Amino acid sequence: MCTSTLRQLLYSVALLGVLAATVHGVQLSHSVASSSAADIYHSTKARYNKGSESPEPYTWDSQFLVQLEIGTPPQLLDLVLDTGSSDLWVFSPQVPDWQKPGHNEYDPSLSSTSKPMPNATWAVRYGDGSTSQGNVVTDVVSVAGIPSLSQAVETATNVSIDFYGSPRADGIIGFGFSQRNKVKPQPQKTWFDNIKGTLKHGLFTLDLRHNDSSTLDIGFVDHSKHTGKVEYLPTSVTHQGAWGFNGTGFTVAGRQVDPPANSSVLCIADSGSSLMIIDDILLSTFYALVPAASYNATEQLWVFPCGAELPDFGVRLGDRFVATVPPSYLEFGQTGYDPDLCYGSLQSNAGLNLSIYGITFLKSLFVVFDDENSRLGFARKPLIA
Numbered sequence: 001m002c003t004s005t006l007r008q009l010l011y012s013v014a015l016l017g018v019l020a021a022t023v024h025g026v027q028l029s030h031s032v033a034s035s036s037a038a039d040i041y042h043s044t045k046a047r048y049n050k051g052s053e054s055p056e057p058y059t060w061d062s063q064f065l066v067q068l069e070i071g072t073p074p075q076l077l078d079l080v081l082d083t084g085s086s087d088l089w090v091f092s093p094q095v096p097d098w099q100k101p102g103h104n105e106y107d108p109s110l111s112s113t114s115k116p117m118p119n120a121t122w123a124v125r126y127g128d129g130s131t132s133q134g135n136v137v138t139d140v141v142s143v144a145g146i147p148s149l150s151q152a153v154e155t156a157t158n159v160s161i162d163f164y165g166s167p168r169a170d171g172i173i174g175f176g177f178s179q180r181n182k183v184k185p186q187p188q189k190t191w192f193d194n195i196k197g198t199l200k201h202g203l204f205t206l207d208l209r210h211n212d213s214s215t216l217d218i219g220f221v222d223h224s225k226h227t228g229k230v231e232y233l234p235t236s237v238t239h240q241g242a243w244g245f246n247g248t249g250f251t252v253a254g255r256q257v258d259p260p261a262n263s264s265v266l267c268i269a270d271s272g273s274s275l276m277i278i279d280d281i282l283l284s285t286f287y288a289l290v291p292a293a294s295y296n297a298t299e300q301l302w303v304f305p306c307g308a309e310l311p312d313f314g315v316r317l318g319d320r321f322v323a324t325v326p327p328s329y330l331e332f333g334q335t336g337y338d339p340d341l342c343y344g345s346l347q348s349n350a351g352l353n354l355s356i357y358g359i360t361f362l363k364s365l366f367v368v369f370d371d372e373n374s375r376l377g378f379a380r381k382p383l384i385a
């Protein structure tokens with residue numbers, strides 16, 4: 001299972017054109033909490049100004065899951081938290097039975113607040129080539145106790161092996177921008193867009209952590225979660241609907257490395273991707289310092305002996321701030337073909353002219369996704385190696 005999960009993750013770097021997110025499978029529950037419809041509607045009358053949720057790490061920090069309550073009474077599902085896409089989709093009863101084992105599903109017929117959205121369909125293809133598709137209903141969806149009362153919930157009728165073959169995730173919740181929502185004929189708003197007007201501040205923060213509790217905070221910045229100042233950069237909506245920003249430079253082992261002149265400085269902050277997908281020139285500089293590192297041309301992936309001593313990798317953000325990814329985060333995991341070889345967490349964007357900063361990067365920092373002010377904030381935090 002681990003091997004196949006890793007392989008699926010790594011397909012994201014095999015690049016099939018547009019990159020967005022790498023993700024996976026599902027699980028079935030109906031742990032119905034005691035809160036009634038009345039409670040839920042009552043609570044929406046309050047103005048929410050904060051909420052917190054603890055995303056659960058998955059194998060090798062390859063993805064983080066967040067728990068959602070969908071419908072009335074609430075059905076609990078664990079979805080991949082993905083800032084690189086803009087659809088909220090779930091396993092549903094319509095998924096073929098053989099795709100269901102290990103996954104929770106949302107059944108609209110068990111919810112008194114679900115409403116069909118006639119003729120609406122959706123289909124998503126993620127950067128790793130994984131796909132899912134289906135129909136749409138609206139229902140109450142709460143994250144961290146914050147309800148979106150009429151949320152478009154995209155119910156899957158068919159998912160690709162990346163999702164059914166990998167347990168735990170029951171779907172995906174996109175925290176990207178609504179512009180890229182895939183519902184047809186009428187694109188729908190993301191959960192965050194629907195609830196942000198009820199927040200004191202229209203933002204969320206991610207404190208993803210290696211082997212430690214991680215948090216998604218909604219509507220406030222918890223300054224106890226970082227050290228030093230938050231460095232803010234302007235953000236733009238990329239064609240993936242992801243949070244784009246300009247990376248201004250790099251360091252390898254503390255030395256400055258210039259990005260290639262013909263390449264874009266555009267990066268996306270993508271919690272749905274596991275690795276950092278960057279320019280080849282940076283990679284050759286980095287891996288030149290790793291003894292016995294090599295590029296496996298068949299897999300199109302950099303590998304090196306597990307436990308190798310690695311340099312650190314820094315990204316300059318704005319004028320002053322260098323975000324350093326510690327060496328221990330730069331070894332991703334064992335290859336399936338040789339237990340002494342490990343995949344690196346830095347891999348090639350194959351000339352894509354875009355860098356994808358996934359979990360390897362995000363867990364090195366405290367990150368503010370400030371929708372209200374169209375900016376991304378980055379700050380240091382104490383790290384457990």
Ligand SMILES: *[C@@H]1O[C@H](CO)[C@@H](O)[C@H](O)[C@H]1NC(C)=O
Nearest residue numbers: 116117118119120184185186
């Ligand atoms: C759905 O599609 C059917 C057949 O194409 C059409 O008759 C019906 O008006 C559509 N309903 C809505 C709400 O668009």
Ligand SMILES: *[C@@H]1O[C@H](CO)[C@@H](O)[C@H](O)[C@H]1NC(C)=O
Nearest residue numbers: 131132133157158159160161
């Ligand atoms: C389900 O998806 C797979 C590939 O993603 C496709 O080959 C198959 O035709 C789909 N089945 C249906 C019923 O749509």
Ligand SMILES: *[C@@H]1O[C@H](CO)[C@@H](O)[C@H](O)[C@H]1NC(C)=O
Nearest residue numbers: 060061210211212213384385
């Ligand atoms: C995770 O942390 C625990 C202690 O909190 C430690 O025992 C364990 O080895 C760590 N696992 C990994 C994979 O780092």
Ligand SMILES: *[C@@H]1O[C@H](CO)[C@@H](O)[C@H](O)[C@H]1NC(C)=O
Nearest residue numbers: 234235236244245246265266
């Ligand atoms: C990134 O830099 C380009 C110029 O290279 C500029 O046009 C663009 O607006 C910048 N984007 C952001 C989000 O700062």
Ligand SMILES: *[C@@H]1O[C@H](CO)[C@@H](O)[C@H](O)[C@H]1NC(C)=O
Nearest residue numbers: 262263264265266352353354
């Ligand atoms: C890469 O993208 C930048 C804009 O972000 C553009 O200026 C540059 O021409 C692109 N380079 C190539 C080789 O497409």
Ligand SMILES: *[C@@H]1O[C@H](CO)[C@@H](O)[C@H](O)[C@H]1NC(C)=O
Nearest residue numbers: 295296297298299336337338
């Ligand atoms: C490259 O990876 C494949 C597995 O995809 C493996 O069979 C092959 O031995 C690897 N090549 C090298 C040179 O290690």
Ligand SMILES: *[C@@H]1O[C@H](CO)[C@@H](O)[C@H](O)[C@H]1NC(C)=O
Nearest residue numbers: 260262263264350351352353
């Ligand atoms: C930049 O140029 C190098 C070498 O000329 C090439 O390998 C690379 O693909 C180019 N990058 C882009 C984004 O076109």
